[in-house]
Amino acid sequence: MENTAEKTIITVVGKDTVGIIAKVCTYLSENGINVLDISQTIVSGYFNMMMIVDMSRAQVPFASCQKELDEVGAGLGVLIKCQRAEIFEKMHRI
Secondary structure, three states, rough: OOHHHHEEEEEEEEEEOOOOHHHHHHHHHHHHOEEEEEEEEEEOOEEEEEEEEEOOOOOOOOOHHHHHHHHHHHHEEEEEEEEHHHHHHHHHHH
16 A cells, blocks of 8 residues: 555444444545445444545544544444554554
């Protein structure tokens, strides 16, 4: 991945329910965060999604995005985690 400075990895894991993708994407859109790539699977009723997003035009700071997505996840009964892509990549180089 080139220029990872503003890229963020978002993961969503939990029991599948209606509206997970819609609510996460609505939050991102309302805050100027662009989805670059998305992958999701459902295995035996459990939802798993990984997104790569661009936060270069985000209307909220990274820490606020993390906190607010935690709250979105709590409302849906899933766990949502945000991690800067540069940190994610450095962890996997070791």
